[in-house]
Amino acid sequence: MDMRAKTTLPAVAKLVWNRALDLVYPRDCISCGDIVEEGQFDYICGECIDKLYRVEPPWCHTCGFPFYGVVESARNCPHCADLDPVFEQGRTLFLYRELGKTLVQELKYHRAKYLLGDFGRLIKAAVDLPEFLKDAILVPVPLHSRKNRERGFNQSDLLTRCVAETMGDLPVENLLERIVDTSTQTRLSREKRIINMKKAFALKAGAEINPEQIYVVIDDIFTTGATLNACCAVLRRAGALRLRVLTLGHG
Ligand SMILES: [Zn+2]
Ligand SMILES: [Zn+2]
Numbered sequence: 001m002d003m004r005a006k007t008t009l010p011a012v013a014k015l016v017w018n019r020a021l022d023l024v025y026p027r028d029c030i031s032c033g034d035i036v037e038e039g040q041f042d043y044i045c046g047e048c049i050d051k052l053y054r055v056e057p058p059w060c061h062t063c064g065f066p067f068y069g070v071v072e073s074a075r076n077c078p079h080c081a082d083l084d085p086v087f088e089q090g091r092t093l094f095l096y097r098e099l100g101k102t103l104v105q106e107l108k109y110h111r112a113k114y115l116l117g118d119f120g121r122l123i124k125a126a127v128d129l130p131e132f133l134k135d136a137i138l139v140p141v142p143l144h145s146r147k148n149r150e151r152g153f154n155q156s157d158l159l160t161r162c163v164a165e166t167m168g169d170l171p172v173e174n175l176l177e178r179i180v181d182t183s184t185q186t187r188l189s190r191e192k193r194i195i196n197m198k199k200a201f202a203l204k205a206g207a208e209i210n211p212e213q214i215y216v217v218i219d220d221i222f223t224t225g226a227t228l229n230a231c232c233a234v235l236r237r238a239g240a241l242r243l244r245v246l247t248l249g250h251g
Pocket of ligand 2: 060061062063064065075076077078079080081
């Protein structure tokens, strides 16, 4: 049980309570397992934070992958060149390797809600993110209902709420549903999976789209971008013109 997440005390009492808990249950670093001394993060020690490759400018405006060295074009880097993106902009917080991979996997497979505080700190520290999210409605990538039952939670949902709270109560709308369970299709060829991904999502019944509105679709990881692009394609067909994507990690 995560004692910290359970408390509903006022801020000062919570601080004292957390200090007391630190003595009884020291917090372990998610990466090396050492006790985390008081610092910037709750579950990342001062040494391991250097193993997180946070994205800093310049980056690809389409998928958010950082450019190291020469920037040939601000769009369509090698990571998203084949995507034909429906969205106009993308951001990612860190690269999906070393500590970045551990963080994403803990959230996704172990429902590591205790990490949301540290994710909030990373979100707050991301360059220009308030500008990117200004006046936007946040839309989580949905899980298929079968998968949701099996896992018991949707990591994109958790993240979206974390982003919304961290950035000052941004609106969240669950506009999409997943109508095809693509996780059962891992034996299909890559081409077939991409075709199926395009049909995997639908607009939720009763969802309303405002063409003027900026929508930011949020997922835990950007791998090929096919999932996020499929979500954006549904919103585009429903009339959304200003689409963006945001992920924690970029693989
Ligand atoms: Zn560590
Ligand atoms: Zn790119």
